[in-house]
Every structure is written in C-alpha cells, then in structure tokens.
Amino acid sequence: MSAAVKYTLGRIGLFVVIFAALLPVSMNIFLKLMLALAFSAALSFFLLKGWRDEMAGEMAEATERRRAEKERLRSALAGEDEQPKP
Numbered sequence: 001m002s003a004a005v006k007y008t009l010g011r012i013g014l015f016v017v018i019f020a021a022l023l024p025v026s027m028n029i030f031l032k033l034m035l036a037l038a039f040s041a042a043l044s045f046f047l048l049k050g051w052r053d054e055m056a057g058e059m060a061e062a063t064e065r066r067r068a069e070k071e072r073l074r075s076a077l078a079g080e081d082e083q084p085k086p
Helices: 003-022 029-047 049-081
Strands: none
Touching: 003 029, 003 049, 029 049
C-alpha cells in the first residue's frame, strides 16, 4: 500500500473517531463536523508524522524521476534537431 493511501486513510480514520466521540455531545451537527475536522488535523500532525514523511519522500522520488525523464527526452529531441537534413 502506498504511503499516500495510508496517510489519507489515517486522516479519515482520525476524523471519524473524533466525530463519533462528539456524537453524544448536544451541539449543532455542523459544529461537531468542524470540531472533528480541526482536532483530527491537529492530531494527524503529531500522530501521522511518519506516514506523512514517507509520503513526502515518495512524492519527491517521483518528481525526480519525472524531471530526469523529461531531461532525457529533451536531450533526445535536441539531438535529432541538430542533424542536417539531406
């Protein structure tokens, strides 16, 4: 499972757990949703740090692979353009 999927599921899971904990409290449903969103974001900053760092690493590797492939393709195209036409 990719790090992005793990991190996303972790964020959703935190939100659901906090929202479920707020259900018995008597307040507006939208306020419960906003509180669950805020608390889950704050908790995920600390609890999901490893998965977030892993996801960032995977994204950086993918970006570097794309950049290298783009440069390789540009070099190949530039080499073909420099050849004289008969």
